[in-house]
Amino acid sequence: MEILVCARRVPDTSENxxxxxxxxxxxxxxxxxxxxxxxxNYAVEEALQIVxxxxxxxxxxxxxxxxxxxxxxxxxxxxxxxxxxxxxxxxSGSDGRGIASILAAYVKTGKxxxxxxxxxxxxxxxxxxxxxxxxxxxxxxxxxxSIEVRSDRKLKISREIEGGNKEINEIDLPCVxxxxxxxxxxxxxxxxxxxxxxxxxxPTFGAADLGVAAAAVGKGAAKVKRVDYFVPVQGKGARILKxxxxxxxxxxxxxxxxxxxxx
Amino acid sequence: MxxxxxxxxxxxxxxxxxxxxxxxxxxxxxCFVYIMARRLTPLFRGQPDFRFDRPLLRLQGVLKFWLxxxxxxxxxxxxxxxxxxxxxxxxxxxxxxxxxxAGMSEHSVMPGLSGTASxxxxxxxxxxxxxxFLCMVTAAIRRLVxxxxxxxxxxxxxxxxxxxxxxxLGLIALLMVADGLFEASQAARHAQRGxxxxxxxxxxxxxxxxxALISAPxxxxxxxxxxxxxxxxxxxxxxxxxxPFGIQFHVETSLFSxxxxxxxxxxxKPVRWGVSDEHLDQVKSFGVKTFEDFTWKHMLDFYSCADCxxxxxxxxxxxxxxPLSPRFITIKARDYAFQHYPVLGRHHNGTPLIGSxxxxxxIWSCTTxxxxxxxxxxxxxxxxxxxxxxxxxxDDGNVPQSLQKPLKALESRGNPYGKMEKKKADWIKAKxxxxxxxxxxxxxxxxxxxLYFVDSITSYDDRMQxxxxxxxxILDHVGENxxxxxxxxxxxxxxxxxxxxxxxxxxxxxxxxxxxKASGVQRIVTADPHAYNALxxxxxxxxxxxxISQVIASQVKAGKIKFNPLEDGKxxxxxxxxxxxxxxxxxxxxxxxxxxxxxxLKRVEMKRSRDRSFCCGGGGLMLxxxxxxxxxxxxxxxxxxxxxxxxxxxxxxxxxxxxxxDAIKVAGMEGKMTAIDMAELVDQQLVxxxxxxx
Numbered sequence: 001m002e003i004l005v006c007a008r009r010v011p012d013t014s015e016n017x018x019x020x021x022x023x024x025x026x027x028x029x030x031x032x033x034x035x036x037x038x039x040x041n042y043a044v045e046e047a048l049q050i051v052x053x054x055x056x057x058x059x060x061x062x063x064x065x066x067x068x069x070x071x072x073x074x075x076x077x078x079x080x081x082x083x084x085x086x087x088x089x090x091x092s093g094s095d096g097r098g099i100a101s102i103l104a105a106y107v108k109t110g111k112x113x114x115x116x117x118x119x120x121x122x123x124x125x126x127x128x129x130x131x132x133x134x135x136x137x138x139x140x141x142x143x144x145x146s147i148e149v150r151s152d153r154k155l156k157i158s159r160e161i162e163g164g165n166k167e168i169n170e171i172d173l174p175c176v177x178x179x180x181x182x183x184x185x186x187x188x189x190x191x192x193x194x195x196x197x198x199x200x201x202x203p204t205f206g207a208a209d210l211g212v213a214a215a216a217v218g219k220g221a222a223k224v225k226r227v228d229y230f231v232p233v234q235g236k237g238a239r240i241l242k243x244x245x246x247x248x249x250x251x252x253x254x255x256x257x258x259x260x261x262x263x
Numbered sequence: 264m265x266x267x268x269x270x271x272x273x274x275x276x277x278x279x280x281x282x283x284x285x286x287x288x289x290x291x292x293x294c295f296v297y298i299m300a301r302r303l304t305p306l307f308r309g310q311p312d313f314r315f316d317r318p319l320l321r322l323q324g325v326l327k328f329w330l331x332x333x334x335x336x337x338x339x340x341x342x343x344x345x346x347x348x349x350x351x352x353x354x355x356x357x358x359x360x361x362x363x364x365a366g367m368s369e370h371s372v373m374p375g376l377s378g379t380a381s382x383x384x385x386x387x388x389x390x391x392x393x394x395x396f397l398c399m400v401t402a403a404i405r406r407l408v409x410x411x412x413x414x415x416x417x418x419x420x421x422x423x424x425x426x427x428x429x430x431x432l433g434l435i436a437l438l439m440v441a442d443g444l445f446e447a448s449q450a451a452r453h454a455q456r457g458x459x460x461x462x463x464x465x466x467x468x469x470x471x472x473x474x475a476l477i478s479a480p481x482x483x484x485x486x487x488x489x490x491x492x493x494x495x496x497x498x499x500x501x502x503x504x505x506x507p508f509g510i511q512f513h514v515e516t517s518l519f520s521x522x523x524x525x526x527x528x529x530x531x532k533p534v535r536w537g538v539s540d541e542h543l544d545q546v547k548s549f550g551v552k553t554f555e556d557f558t559w560k561h562m563l564d565f566y567s568c569a570d571c572x573x574x575x576x577x578x579x580x581x582x583x584x585x586p587l588s589p590r591f592i593t594i595k596a597r598d599y600a601f602q603h604y605p606v607l608g609r610h611h612n613g614t615p616l617i618g619s620x621x622x623x624x625x626i627w628s629c630t631t632x633x634x635x636x637x638x639x640x641x642x643x644x645x646x647x648x649x650x651x652x653x654x655x656x657x658d659d660g661n662v663p664q665s666l667q668k669p670l671k672a673l674e675s676r677g678n679p680y681g682k683m684e685k686k687k688a689d690w691i692k693a694k695x696x697x698x699x700x701x702x703x704x705x706x707x708x709x710x711x712x713x714l715y716f717v718d719s720i721t722s723y724d725d726r727m728q729x730x731x732x733x734x735x736x737i738l739d740h741v742g743e744n745x746x747x748x749x750x751x752x753x754x755x756x757x758x759x760x761x762x763x764x765x766x767x768x769x770x771x772x773x774x775x776x777x778x779x780k781a782s783g784v785q786r787i788v789t790a791d792p793h794a795y796n797a798l799x800x801x802x803x804x805x806x807x808x809x810x811i812s813q814v815i816a817s818q819v820k821a822g823k824i825k826f827n828p829l830e831d832g833k834x835x836x837x838x839x840x841x842x843x844x845x846x847x848x849x850x851x852x853x854x855x856x857x858x859x860x861x862x863x864l865k866r867v868e869m870k871r872s873r874d875r876s877f878c879c880g881g882g883g884l885m886l887x888x889x890x891x892x893x894x895x896x897x898x899x900x901x902x903x904x905x906x907x908x909x910x911x912x913x914x915x916x917x918x919x920x921x922x923x924x925d926a927i928k929v930a931g932m933e934g935k936m937t938a939i940d941m942a943e944l945v946d947q948q949l950v951x952x953x954x955x956x957x
Contacts, residue, residue: 015672015681031683033675078660187660188667191674191766195544245725 001056001149001173003047004112005080006103006132007040008062009071010122020229027229036071039118043179045186046147047116048079054149057081059110063091063102072202077193078186088206093219096127102217103128104135105210114155115176119143126178133176141171142178284496288363291500298507298606299515305554305562305604308612311536312558314523321522324642329521334640338573341411344398345640348435351395352514355442358388359499362442382462389446389467392439396468399436403429413572420591424510424570431511434502439468441495447472448479448487455481508601510570517641520567523560524642529800529847532558532647534654534765543766550654550763553613554599557648564643565597574635574645579878580628584893587628589635589645595620617656624891626652627663630881631761632842637874646761653763666762669887674767677753677774678719679884688749690721690728691735700732700739703746705782711746713738714784716808718794719754720882720917726924727917733946734790734811740949741818745788751778757797757843758883772802779805788814790942792843792916793882799848810844811942812915816853819860825950828862836866837909838941839900839923840876841916854915854941861948869907877903879926882918897926901936915941 011018011027012035019028036044047058059082060075062068072083086106094102107115115133119142120126126142133140141157145166148156153173158166160180171177207214215221234240241248256262327333332349335342405411406428416423446461446469454460454477463470476484506512513520535546536558551557557565574589575581581588599620604610617623629649636645656662662670669679677684691702703709715738721731738745756771779787787808789795798808818824838858844850851873858866871877880896881888901923904912912923923938930936 012671012675012681014668015676017683031685033681035671035675185664186667188657188662188670189660190657190670190764191770192544192549192658193660195766 001050001054001113002111003050003056003058003114003116004107004110005040005043005047005058005060005075006062006115006117006128007044007060007071007075008037008118008121008124009034009064009068010037010124013122020231024229025226034067034070036074037118037121037124039120039179039181040071041075041118041186042181042183043116043118044075044078044080045184046179047114048187049184050114050147050149056113059084059112061086061103061106063087063094063099069202073194073197073200074189076197076200077189083200083202085202085204086206086210087204088212088214090207090212090214090218093222094217095222095224096125097131097224098217098222100128100131100135102210102212103132105212106205107132107136109205109210113153113173115174117176117178119178119180129176129178136174136176139171139175140177141169141175143180144177145180145183147177147183283493284363287493287496287500291503294504295500295507298504301604301606302507302512302566304610305600305612306559308555309557309559309562310555312523312532312560313536314560317526320526321524324524324526325518325522328524328640328642329518332640334638334642337638338571340405341571344402344405347394348398351391351398354388354391355395358384358442362495363499386462386464386467389443389464389469392442393464393466393468396436396439396443399432399439403432406432411572413576414570417588419586420588420594427509428570431509434498434505438495438498438502440472441491441498443468443472445488445491445495447476448484448491451476451479452481452484452488455484507566507606510568513567513569513641516563516567517569520563520641520643523563525644525647527800528849529796529843531650531760531801540769543769548655549658549765550656551648551651552615552617552655552659554596554603554616555612556651556655557596561644561648561651562596562600564641564648565593565600567641568593568597568643569641570594571640573638573640574643577634577638577875579632579634579880579896579899580630580890580892582877583896583899585628585890586622586625592621592625592645592648593643617652617661621652623656623661623663626656627666627888628890628892630842630878630885630896632876632878632881633846634842634875634878637846650761650763653761654765655763657763657765663888665887665889666884669884670759670762670764670767673754673756673759673771677771678723679754679887680719680723682723684750687717687722687752688747690717690723690731691747693728693732696732696735700736702735704749705746705784706749706751707781709746710783711744712785713743713745714779714782714787714806715745715747716755716779716787716789716791716794716798717747717752718789718791718917720921721791722752724917724921727920730790730917730920730940730942733940733942734788736946737811737815737824737942737949738788740951741814741823743788743814746782746784748775748778748782753778755791755794755797755801757793757801758885760797760801762884768801772797776802776805790915790917790940792841792848793918796843796847810848810850810853810915812844812850812854812857815857815941815945819857824860824945826861826945826948827950829864829948832863834865834911835909836864836911836913837869837904837907838866838872839869839879839904839912839914839919840873841914841919842876842878843882844915845876846874854913857941857945858913861944867907867909869903869909871903879914879919880922882916882921886918886921895922895926895929897922898930901926901930901932905932905936910936912936912938913941913944914938 011032015033021028044060051058058080060072060080061084062072063086065087069085072085076083086102091102117129130140141159143160144157145160146158150156155171157171158168161167241251332346335345406425450461450463450473463473506514534543534549538546572590578589603612626649631646633646672681673679688704703711705711717731721727753771753774756768759771760768784806786806787798788811790811792810795808795810798805815824836858838854840851858864877900878896879900914920914923920938920940927933927936
């Protein structure tokens with residue numbers, strides 16, 4: 001099975017202290033460390049496990065710049081056969097629809113049976129998977145937390161629904177699935193693995209290679225624009241506890257006890 | 264003595280005694296050589312291991328640990344029994360060889376002994392054989408009646424080893440009895456025929472048997488003597504060939520295990536002996552994945568294990584019900600070797616060990632505290648094997664999710680918490696601290712003689728920052744010109760390496776070495792034993808490193824540090840030895856000397872202290888690992904302190920502090936037990952002279 005995983009490099013929320021910039025229209029990007037979007041990592045692991053069972057290849061693709069090669073190499077160290085970077089100045093500032101159309105153009109250049117995305121990106125809005133499927137006119141399932149390959153070009157998948165319940169579906173290939181975390185336990189990628197793929201060439205495709213009209217994507221074509229970031233204002237009855245960790249915990253416990261939450 | 268064997272020639276049996284014993288010996292030796300060749304096969308397929316350096320030191324080890332049985336008395340009863348058996352064997356070995364040769368040839372003489380010396384030797388070895396026999400009986404009784412807990416085999420590891428042990432004890436006892444019977448029947452025969460009777464040591468096995476046989480008919484005595492000789496011969500060669508099939512193999516292998524034992528404490532074996540860091544990229548596979556990935560010395564360890572159970576008896580992971588028992592790390596590997604390299608039939612190799620004989624959790628459960636290695640009478644290595652198995656799992660990407668995050672954070676941020684580098688020195692900015700003690704950051708603008716290497720936990724953890732500040736105040740107090748690296752200091756990588764992520768460790772190490780060199784310091788001080796061990800043993804080309812307890816101890820001796828008496832009269836203190844200060848670096852006395860220098864400090868020792876210290880739960884990445892266990896190690900440790908009558912645990916390691924403080928809460932002992940770092944206690948009790956105004 002030929003599997004394409006769409007991945008993205010995001011600021012690592014567990015290793016950064018996210019703060020707004022003084023203008024309030026973006027986060028402070030100095031001193032940030034990035035990693036692959038967590039959901040995408042699960043998608044790559046799932047693809048690798050499927051290929052280990054039924055054979056085939058895993059390609060990881062990202063839309064971005066030179067810096068984003070880092071996550072492609074990480075996923076190749078994990079076991080992905082190919083990494084593809086889609087990069088063009090014309091793409092910068094694309095909204096979700098723009099990214100989906102760029103990816104759709106790339107999908108059409110190859111023969112992929114299965115396309116996986118993460119359910120969402122840590123800094124995104126869970127838009128691309130669904131739009132990509134629509135643009136390709138492929139069936140789509142979101143929040144997938146298990147995949148079983150059937151012999152008749154069908155997949156048996158389960159989706160996470162309310163209350164931790166599962167909904168089991170059958171879906172025809174080719175299709176697009178958005179993968180939920182917890183579907184598997186992604187393998188560890190060590191420094192050694194990354195070093196081993198450090199010199200593997202990563203093909204780069206631009207707008208012209210994919211036949212994407214520059215005017216249809218990028219900042220100019222974006223129909224969703226970010227206008228502002230804001231930190232929620234302290235609401236009525238809300239209190240921010242201050243002090244050392246110990247003091248905060250003690251005070252919190254007292255508060256919970258006082259309200260009858262702990263007996 | 265030649266005459267003793269005249270009977271062999273006179274024999275009227277089908278075979279002459281001489282040719283019978285020759286045949287037994289020939290078959291016996293041939294079988295033994297063949298079995299040994301088969302047993303050595305995997306060792307030749309194993310990985311290289313450089314164990315031929317420092318021969319004199321190794322010889323010293325043989326004298327101490329093999330000949331003098333140094334570790335044995337740590338378990339009093341079993342140790343004494345073993346020393347007696349071992350000594351007996353050493354005494355009896357020349358006799359056994361003599362008997363074998365003498366049986367084949369009537370003219371061989373015990374070399375080097377004649378007259379009185381020969382008689383003296385006879386008396387000594389008669390008693391030796393008797394003592395060995397009695398030891399076998401005692402050992403059997405212990406096994407069958409008293410059943411020391413450490414010999415038990417938990418159900419998940421298979422059946423009890425009692426039957427094997429009793430069989431072996433029986434064989435040795437039989438050997439002693441056959442030897443005694445031979446002598447006794449001969450002496451009785453000579454006595455009845457009025458010939459010169461050999462002197463038998465009073466109350467020895469042959470003496471007792473002779474007394475029993477003295478009135479037996481001559482023909483019976485003759486048959487007894489001949490039968491005993493054959494029995495001795497058969498038992499001897501059966502034992503020889505049976506030994507390479509179980510724990511008794513250590514009789515042959517222990518000498519080599521001890522000679523080739525690891526000489527350097529606190530160190531780890533390289534990924535591959537003979538491959539430098541620069542060439543590591545060319546190594547196809549890291550660590551131990553299949554049995555053949557073990558080094559030959561580690562395979563030898565498996566052969567040498569005597570199943571005494573001391574390792575697991577001291578293993579904290581085993582004690583709290585984690586799925587790890589060092590004893591079975593070895594036993595399972597040996598069973599694997601015997602099964603996959605059989606004496607008869609083809610060998611088949613290449614099965615992955617993880618998932619077959621070992622489980623992931625088993626291998627991640629080890630805190631590398633070193634209690635097992637400290638205890639092993641045969642100096643078997645465990646940490647290197649565990650780390651090698653982890654290297655293999657890391658290489659295969661088989662790492663628990665709980666460890667992946669901190670490893671990733673170490674890669675991108677240089678600390679397991681994913682905290683920002685620029686906040687590494689925030690602990691020195693605490694207001695009250697800054698007013699009394701200013702710490703230089705050695706970022707090129709400042710120079711210093713001494714580097715205080717803080718490491719991640721003390722830099723970032725709210726609670727441990729207090730240890731950092733106490734350490735800085737002490738260094739300041741003794742007039743040390745010191746500084747810290749601040750944002751440029753990355754995690755020492757000590758646990759990164761011990762969790763098997765060698766390449767990441769190397770990246771952290773290289774960064775730190777460069778930063779340390781650039782700082783131009785002459786020496787390094789740290790309050791974190793893990794950092795201490797890394798800087799001392801894992802790093803190369805860095806200035807000498809000291810733990811803060813060593814600095815304080817020497818300053819106390821020099822009179823530069825004086826203490827105010829303790830005012831908490833009712834408190835009883837106990838010192839908990841951190842593994843990487845104590846066992847791995849042998850720093851036991853400095854911290855105790857420091858505590859004892861504090862007036863009015865009442866200190867007691869826990870039962871498990873010094874080199875038998877009980878790990879608190881492990882440091883570094885071990886704090887992130889979610890073990891399967893019945894109980895926390897720390898809780899057990901806190902209970903040990905309470906048993907010793909202490910209500911204050913002093914330690915000298917930030918990780919011990921995390922584990923012990925947590926354990927006090929988990930054990931519900933808040934208010935009854937507290938923990939304090941040695942640096943904090945020293946800082947608190949320091950006599951600070953009031954600066955004289957000019």
